[in-house]
Amino acid sequence: MAVKCKRCGKEINHDGEYCIDCSRKGMQEIFQKYPDVKQAFKESIEEMKKPENMKKMVDNTVRFMDAVQGLQKGK
Numbered sequence: 587m588a589v590k591c592k593r594c595g596k597e598i599n600h601d602g603e604y605c606i607d608c609s610r611k612g613m614q615e616i617f618q619k620y621p622d623v624k625q626a627f628k629e630s631i632e633e634m635k636k637p638e639n640m641k642k643m644v645d646n647t648v649r650f651m652d653a654v655q656g657l658q659k660g661k
């Protein structure tokens with residue numbers, strides 16, 4: 587079954603609501619809105635930059651976006 591990104595409609599092959607591009611864009615927007623979140627994720631971001639962590643980065647980004655969605659719903 588094909589899942590489509592809720593933002594751009596591109597097919598995604600991982601769990602989550604957004605493709606990796608939209609997740610990353612969303613992440614940056616969130617960091618601008620919530621500097622505290624950026625601080626909390628700073629370590630993970632450094633980890634994610636390593637090429638060997640590419641798969642991990644996808645997972646983390648998707649998980650992060652899900653967490654942020656929950657955060658925004660709670661407001």
Ligand SMILES: [Zn+2]
Pocket residue numbers: 591592593594595596604605606607608609
């Ligand atoms: Zn997308």
